[in-house]
Amino acid sequence: MNFSYIYPPRPETKIAPTSLDIFDKMFIYLAEPKLNGSSMEIYINGKDIKIMNRHKEPIVCKIDKSELLALHRSDGQMIFCGEYMNKNQKDETDNLWNHKYVIWDIIMYNGKHLLGTTFEDRYRLLKTLYPDKLVKKHLHQISENCFRVNCVIRGFKEVFDDISKYDIYEGLVLKRVDGKLENGTTADNNTRTQIKCRKPTLNYNF
Numbered sequence: 299m300n301f302s303y304i305y306p307p308r309p310e311t312k313i314a315p316t317s318l319d320i321f322d323k324m325f326i327y328l329a330e331p332k333l334n335g336s337s338m339e340i341y342i343n344g345k346d347i348k349i350m351n352r353h354k355e356p357i358v359c360k361i362d363k364s365e366l367l368a369l370h371r372s373d374g375q376m377i378f379c380g381e382y383m384n385k386n387q388k389d390e391t392d393n394l395w396n397h398k399y400v401i402w403d404i405i406m407y408n409g410k411h412l413l414g415t416t417f418e419d420r421y422r423l424l425k426t427l428y429p430d431k432l433v434k435k436h437l438h439q440i441s442e443n444c445f446r447v448n449c450v451i452r453g454f455k456e457v458f459d460d461i462s463k464y465d466i467y468e469g470l471v472l473k474r475v476d477g478k479l480e481n482g483t484t485a486d487n488n489t490r491t492q493i494k495c496r497k498p499t500l501n502y503n504f
Contacts, residue, residue, distance in 0.1 A: 299346035299375075303354050304411065306339055306379040307403060307479065307488035309471050313495050318455040318470070321493070327472040328421070329450040331436040331461055332494065333400055334468045338382035340399075344370040352485070357382065360397045361443045369401075369444060371427050374409025387465035390434060395466050400437060400445045401428070402471075405479060417491070418475040421449055436461065449473075462497040469496035 313321070321327055337352040338359065347367055351357040359366070359382055370376060380401040389395040404420050404427075405412055412420060428446045433439040436457075438446045450457050454470060461467040477491025 299341065299343055299348060301341045301348055301375070303350060304339075304377060304405060305354070305482040305485045305487060306337060306352050306405070307482070307492060308337070308352065308485070309492035309494040310486075310489040311493045313472075313493055315455065315458055315469075315495055315497070318458055318495060321472055322452060322454040326474055326476065327454075327493075328417070328475055329454045329457060329470045329472050330402055330447055331450075331457070332468045332471045332496070333381040333383065333447070334387050334466055335381040335383040335385055335400070338380055338399065340366060340369065340378040340380070341375065342367065342370050342378070343375045344372070359399070360384075361399055365441055365443060366399070368441060372408050375406055376404065376408075377406035379403040379405060383466065389466050390464050398443050398445060400447050401440075402447045405482070411481075412479055413481060414478050416475060417473045417477050417479075420479070458495060458497070467497075469494065471495075 338357050339350045341348040347363055349357050349359050378401050380399055383395055383398040386394055404424055424446055428440045431438045436448045438448055458470050472493040474491040480487045
């Protein structure tokens with residue numbers, strides 16, 4: 299499969315959890331639970347598949363490729379941005395939740411790079427392609443090992459405080475609903491309309 303690498307959207311700006319209520323009241327953001335895995339893009343055309351990390355390198359994924367190929371629901375190439383759970387993190391049931399893929403964005407559909415579309419546009423597209431089937435607090439199941447993340451409209455701080463209890467979550471990413479997708483020619487593109495809020499760890503504290 300011929301493909302050109304496109305850097306995934308990602309946040310650079312960070313805020314403290316105490317600021318979440320301020321952003322909640324702006325009514326211009328959706329909050330997306332940030333999972334504690336490895337960023338993974340899937341390039342897929344229905345027959346072939348390429349799997350890359352956010353550093354433009356191949357990534358080893360232990361999910362059967364036939365299951366990943368089944369994500370294709372398009373007349374052309376698709377590109378998914380998501381999180382590959384490969385860090386031995388425990389879920390809400392205190393069980394390891396490994397070798398799962400969670401989609402949090404789509405940046406190509408029907409062979410068309412979705413330049414100029416808003417995050418809200420793309421989130422609605424994902425909901426249409428993979429209808430709601432909530433199986434965890436914030437994850438909709440697509441297949442045995444593939445999921446779609448659920449966005450939160452309000453109550454950002456309450457959600458943050460809840461998911462912070464569980465290893466599989468790092469925190470929240472706030473995404474402007476009207477933030478438009480730019481050309482991902484560099485890792486720094488598509489950072490201006492997203493904000494991250496991470497829970498404190500031994501190696502990180504805002």
